Amino acid sequence: MNxxxxxxxxxxxxxxSAGTLPEGFNLVVATHISMCDECRARMYEFDTVGGAVMDAEAPANVSDESLAATLEMIAADQDAGHEDIAPRPARTGLFPSPLQDYVGGDLDAVKWRKVGGGVRQALLKTDASASVRLLHIPAGTAVPDHGHRGTELTLVLQGAFKDEEDRFGAGDIEVATEELDHQPVAEDGLDCICLAATDAPLRFNSWIPRIAQPFLRI
Known part of the structure; x- marks a missing residue:
């Protein structure tokens, strides 16, 4: 890997680490951590700090029914499809383990849908706090230029793309906020495959993507 x-x-x-991110962001973060030794080490540092803070807190009184109620809440969350997304470095195939869990396999299990210009996407099922999709961008292809109404996390799984900010290769993650307008272009060579999560609709700068936006849920 690069x-x-x-x-x-x-x-x-x-x-x-604190469990406060949207489920879709959790998936992208866990997938990146599975690919990145540096971020995985930093995450463990935050886990350690959080544990120390909890140890320093005064014990709280709880009822005898608290354990049973907590287990019921965990079971209900799992039944609703909200999984504990943990980074696991070991993997076979293109997708790291957290992503394979959501896809139900590797690249050959993805159900792609054409979105125009040769670009394909596959929406992944998460809660409504953020939308998550896999993107397949043919080498040399540009996606429509756009801005952001919130935050977009884009993790490169294969290939690379360039935009007004920099070049992003396999394992790199771009954190785009409302300040960024850009037009990612997949590099020549390998097709670019990305995992992207957004907590608000994108702001397209041309009218054709704006018309298609409600149908593509971007």
């Missing part, structure tokens, strides 16, 4: 140059922010790692 050297990873673009990493997660401290805020994202702290949110993942």
């Amino acid at each position: 050297e990873i140059k673009h990493h997660l922010t401290d805020a994202l790692l702290m949110g993942y």
Whole structure:
């Protein structure tokens, strides 16, 4: 794998460690951590700090029914499809283990849908707090230029793309906020496959993508 140059922010790692991120962001973060030794080590540091803070807190009084109620809540969350997304470095195939769990396999298990210009996407099922999709962008192809109404996390799984900010190769993650307008272009060579999560609709700068946006759920 190429050297990873673009990493997660401290805020994202702290949110993942504390369990406060949307489910879709959790999936992207866990997938990146599975690919990135540096971010995995930083995440464990935040876990350690969080554990120390909890140890320093005064014990709280709880009722005898608390354990049973907690187990019921965990079971209900699992039944609703909300999984504990843990980074696991070991993998076979293109997708790291957290992503394989959501896809139900590797690349050959993905149900792609054409979105125009040769680009394909596959929406992954998560809660409504953020939408998550796999993107397959043919080599040399540009996606429509756009801005952001919230935060978009884009993790490269295969190939690479360039935009107004930098070049992003396999394992790199781009954290795009409302300040960024860009037009990612997949590099020549391998087709670019990305995992992307957004907590708000994109802001397209041309009218054709804006018309298609409600149907593509981007």
